[in-house]
Amino acid sequence: MHKEEIYTVKSPYREDMTIWGYRFGKGEPAACILGSVRGNEMQQMYICSQLVRALKELEANGCINANKRIMVIPVINGMGLNVSKRFFGVEDMDINRGFPGKVNGDTTDRIAHGIFEKIKEYTYGIQLTSFYMSGEFVPHVRMMETGYQNTSLANLFGLPYVVVRKPSPLDTKTLNYNWQNEMTAAFSVYTNKNDTIDEESARQAVAAVLRFLTRMGIIRYESHSGYISHVIMEHDLTDVHVEMGGIFKGLVKPGEDVRYGELLAEVIDPYEGFIRETITAPTDGIVFFAHTEPLVAQGDIAYRLIHRLHL
Amino acid sequence: MIEEVFSVELPVGEKLVIKKNRLTGKEPFSKRLAIVTGIHGDEFEGQYICYEVARRIMGGIEYFNGTVDLYPALNPLGLDIADRKIPKLNMDLNRMFPGKKNGTTMERVAAAIIDDISGADMCLDVHASNIFVKEIPQVRVSEEFADKLLPYAKLLNTDMVWTNASATVHESTLTHSMNMLGVPSMVVEMGVGTRIDRGYGSQVVDGIFHLMKEMGMWDGSVGEIQYPAISTDGEVEFIRSRITGVFLPTIEHNHYVTKGDKLGEIVSPLEGRILEEIIAEKSGLVFTLREYPFVREGSLLARILTGIGEE
Structure with a gap:
């Protein structure tokens, strides 16, 4: 495992917010997994932390396949998490509505740009995320209908459902949408919780991501085969x-x-x-x-x- | 006449009610102008505009033809607590249009607003700036509709008309939705968040009456109006902070600067020293100036309208 700095935001009143990435394996950029982009996505951060733990062990046992590189970024908006604010900074901006970002834009644009430049080359992109409506979901994989989406690949997570959403103009600034535009096969994984930790669904999400990485030939990991996913359109x-x-x-x-x-x-x-x-x-x-x-x-x-x- | 546009029951003993004031003159069905404001709950400039338009019309009702609908508070919950977004949902109402009649509660609100304005001959969406920067009175129109809107925009007695390239997310704004529905719609912006500049407001109200005269809705006298500088994105110089600290401007807002002039400095309160001096790289009018002192890397400090001489 190699821990690397993805992007750092400075503050006059607090310590710097450094976004850390955890790299496993070497070679082609195979899969990138992101956790808490918002300051209330604690379940997503927890799931990523458990993925880092699992991948560290798999790497130590030689189970990352040759010429495959994995990046896990558990926390983006650490400042928000520490003060219980979903969005970033005094401007209250949603980083997940800032992609692909701008190098000369405002602070949120620069954070999004700094992250996206480091992760856009990956073949598979997995974001553990939350919905704007508060409530609980059945665990599922969500994809944008961009024309590039591949629901057959989403099935390989083995979660009960795959949901395809027709993007609204606002969705065009999400990481998922922009990953797909860069030809990364992008998946958003939803569990049932956000601002509390649910151990059972977190375990299900960790298993789903490891199952997907195994099926894509990136790691070797023994797991049960999961569900045969039911693909549904959100508008249905x-x-x-x-x-x-x-x-x-x-x-x-x-x-x-x-x-x-x-x-x-x-x-x-x-x-x-x-x-x-x-x-x-x-x-x-x-x-x-x-x-x-x-x-x-x-x-x-x-x-x-x-x-x-x-x- | 005060009318209810939309009403929805909140959980505890209260309704969210969107109201409008319908003012009618001679031949009320001949023309209809809609003036909306308060989409962002931290912007109050439009409150004065609504008050002053109503006051002047009622004071000269014999000169008034057609109908003016005033919508002072499209986001009443936000205005009540000076929250830019929709409280609790934490979403920008001006990214939810055209809404959905059978969607979530706020999607229904957005759809009801669109429905109510539809059929108007003109719609003005009055904004203040946010709490971070101060703006001179200006009209903003998207490039897509500029040819149609510019003749009207010039009548509004603002200092500037900014035709900007439409980002995809702008497709979710009220004015874009109304323009798509065939209602010529413009954003009028001035001042700074949470404040009212009566001078700016009166200037724009003079322009609104000019527009009404042009539309055949006002037979009374109107004063002279100024003609605005017309600019495109290429003529606007953005000055952003390269460092984190506290910004202290050394110039006044709405001020001409020449290349090399000092605009302000970013200081460290802890260390008692200047971290960076902000120098104008182009000459022009400072039409946007930061009011909120705390800045991070990327924060907007000023915008300069270039390509115009001092008058």
């Missing part, structure tokens, strides 16, 4: 909205099967405690995303369901 998910604001009491979790008409959640009046609204499943399906915050506003998405076609 069925959104279940709440019609009233209040306290949200979710009754089903990501991954659970639900039947048409089944009670999914209740919205409780925050003053008098009565049930203002009951939310039922509009279709048979599997819970893909669940709102998990205690409060909910009118029109919020409580659940996203994968519509089940065959029972």
Whole structure:
């Protein structure tokens, strides 16, 4: 393992924020894995730290294949993590909306550029990331529909689902999109948590990344074969909205099967405690995303369901 | 007449309500001008513009033709706590247009705003700068729509019209969406975040009445207006910090400088010394000047409009 400086941001009031990369193996740039780009992505940082630990052991045992180089960057926005701020600096900028960055741009552009110049050459790019909506997902691999996406490769992670998202203009500044533009096969891996650590789904994510690296001939690692992934288009998910604001009491979790008409959640009046609204499943399906915050506003998405076609 | 554009129930005893003031004169259906502001909750310049436009129209209602819709607060939750983004969601509302009628709560808000403005003959989206830099009154139009918009932009009595190349993300802005829907739309920007410069505001309001006169919406007298400097990206010199520290400007905003002039210095409060002197590399008008003292490498210090002589 070789620890190298990827980029350093200076501050007059705090210590420098150095972004560290951990390199394993030698030769062609095979795979790059990124963790916490935002200051609340603690689960993503944890997963990467466990990958560094696992790859260090595999390298010591000679299990990184010849002429294959792997880079793991567990933390980008360390300053944000230390003060519980999702975005970077006083400008509150999302580094993951700054790619490919600009060498002469603002601070966030320069951070993104500094990172991207070091990682754009890799054949496979894996980002452990979070969604803008807070809540829990079924673990899945997400890809942008850029024309370069390859869902067959995404299947090799062995996670239950592969989701293809049609990019909005804003998505064109994400790492995933720009990696694909540079012909890196890019994958975003989502587990069920962000700002807390869930050991079980972290283990699942570590196993999925190691499984993918094995199947691409980059490492040698014995693992079970995982799931045969179900590929879904994001716009095919069925959104279940709440019609009233209040306290949200979710009754089903990501991954659970639900039947048409089944009670999914209740919205409780925050003053008098009565049930203002009951939310039922509009279709048979599997819970893909669940709102998990205690409060909910009118029109919020409580659940996203994968519509089940065959029972 | 005060009207509700969109309303959504928040979790605890409150609604998020977007309001507009519809002012109607003779032949109310002949022309409609929409003036929107408050997309960014840390920008207040538009509050004065809305107040002053309403005050002048009501004071000379006999000269008024058509309809003016004033939307002072498109991001009311942000304005209430001076948060640039949408509180809690931590997203920029001006990167969410055109929204979705069946999407998340804020996507519905964005769609409702678009729906309400649609059909207008002109839309002005009034911004202050953010809290970091101060701007002279200016109109910003994207290159894509410049031919159509420039004749109107020149009427707004601003110091400058900046036609800038449209970054992809600009496709998610309100003005881009409205222009795509056939409503000529421009961004008017002035001042600095969280403050109101009454002089700048009155200058722009004079311009708005000129625009209304041109559109056949105002028969009353209007004063002389100035014609703005028209610039493209190539004529704007960006000056960014090369170092981290505290910026102390040595010039006034809205000031002509010549090549070699000192614009300011970046100092170290801890060491009590000047770290870097900021020198103009080109002559021109300092139309943007940093107000927020703390800078990192890449922070915007000033923008100079080059290619114009001092008048």
